[in-house]
Ligand code: SF4
C-alpha cells in the first residue's frame with residue numbers, strides 16, 4: 001500500500017513510505033529492530049535503526065521548517081548506518097508495527113547517492129566500493145566469482161592486505177573457487193536494473209547529481 005500520500009512531499013519519509021509501504025510514523029520506538037541488528041554494535045553503525053526511524057519522524061514533524069528538515073535529512077542520509085546494514089532483515093521481521101526497516105536502509109542508500117549526501121567515512125566508502133564491484137560483476141557475467149570480486153574490490157579500495165589471512169581458510173572450506181562459473185545471460189538482470197532506475201526517476205526526476213556507486 002502507498003502510504004506516502006499523507007506525508008509532506010519532497011521528504012525522505014515520503015519516499016520511504018512509498019517504497020516500503022509503511023510510514024515511518026508507524027514506528028513507536030520500541031527498539032526491537034536495534035536490539036536485533038547484528039551491525040548495531042560499537043565501532044559499526046553510528047546511529048541505530050531505531051534512531052534512523054526517529055530522524056525520519058522528526059523530518060515529518062519539522063517539514064514546515066525547511067532548514068530544520070534539511071538538517072534532519074542530512075543526518076539520516078549522511079549516517080554510516082545504511083551502508084553498514086547487512087540486509088539481513090532481522091529488523092523487519094522483528095518489528096511489531098510491520099515497518100520494513102531493511103527497506104528503509106535501501107531507500108536511504110539510494111537517496112544519499114542521488115543527493116550526494118552520503119557518509120564519507122572509510123567504512124561507508126568501503127561498503128559503496130563493494131556494492132559497486134558486486135553490481136558490475138553481476139551485470140557483466142550474471143554470476144559472482146568470489147576471487148575476482150575480492151581482487152577488484154581490493155584494487156578499488158587499495159586496501160590490499162586486510163583480511164588476507166582469511167583467504168586460505170576460506171579456500172580450504174570450499175568457499176573460494178579458483179575458476180569463475182560459466183557466464184549467464186544477463187539480459188533479465190539488466191532489464192530489472194533499468195526498470196528500477198526508470199521507476200526511481202519517475203519518483204524523483206533524473207539523478208543528475210548522483211555520485212559514487214549506483
Ligand atoms: S522495531 Fe519497529 S516499532 Fe520498534 S523501533 Fe524498530 S521500527 Fe520502530
Ligand code: SF4
Nearest residue numbers: 037085086088089091
Ligand atoms: S537488515 Fe540491516 S538494519 Fe536490519 S537488522 Fe539487518 S543489518 Fe540491521
